[in-house]
Amino acid sequence: xxxxxxxxxxxxxxxxxxxxxxxxxxxxxxxxxxxxxxxxxxxxxxxxxxxxxxxxxxxxxxxxxxxxxxxxxxxxxxxxxxxxxxxxxxxxxxxxxxxxxxxxxxxxxxxxxxxxxxxxxxxxxxxxxxxxxxxxxxxxxxxxxxxxxxxxxxxxxxxxxxxxxxxxxxxxxx
Numbered sequence: 001x002x003x004x005x006x007x008x009x010x011x012x013x014x015x016x017x018x019x020x021x022x023x024x025x026x027x028x029x030x031x032x033x034x035x036x037x038x039x040x041x042x043x044x045x046x047x048x049x050x051x052x053x054x055x056x057x058x059x060x061x062x063x064x065x066x067x068x069x070x071x072x073x074x075x076x077x078x079x080x081x082x083x084x085x086x087x088x089x090x091x092x093x094x095x096x097x098x099x100x101x102x103x104x105x106x107x108x109x110x111x112x113x114x115x116x117x118x119x120x121x122x123x124x125x126x127x128x129x130x131x132x133x134x135x136x137x138x139x140x141x142x143x144x145x146x147x148x149x150x151x152x153x154x155x156x157x158x159x160x161x162x163x164x165x166x167x168x169x170x171x172x173x174x
Contacts, residue, residue, distance in 0.1 A: 070164065073118055077157055077165055080109055084155070117160050123152045123167035132156060132163060137170040146174035 083106040091099050113119075123133055128147045136153060144150055149169045156167030 069116075070159070073113070073116070073157075073159065073164060076109065076113065077118075080106070080113070081154060083109065113157075118157055118164060120155045120157050121167070123149045123156055123169050125149065128169070128171045132166055133169045133171075134166040135171045136168050138173040139170055140173045144172035146172060148172045 083102060086102050087099070087106060121132070126133075126149050128135060128149055133149060133156065137151075139150060148171070149167075150172045151170035152167055153170060154168035157164040
């Protein structure tokens, strides 16, 4: 009765255990692939979130550093204003050495500010611009055109293309 159960050498070979997965295992493979895809998607999202976080922290750090520098520059401008006032006071011949020292310090302070991109701008004779000027006084009937800056009370400064401090001015009013 050996013919009822034919046995061939291919069926009884040791490699017979390595077969294609049977149909009942196919859902398991599909589930594992879905899980793999889900984990990969989560990984990519987390990597993108981390990159966005890193960029945001870097931008905030730069902005904070810029604000610190702007604060320092604004404080230096008040010192520069005091030097301007001191230089505008009339001194006698006895104070000429004192004045010379003040002029040297004033020039060095201007050089430091210029080195960091701070430059003053002239407001006298220009048309009033609320983005660059701060009008603190008006003078009517001065024989000038309406809106012309007729006196600069405090100089304005730019940091590159950015307004660091507006000029404090007196404006002609028709």
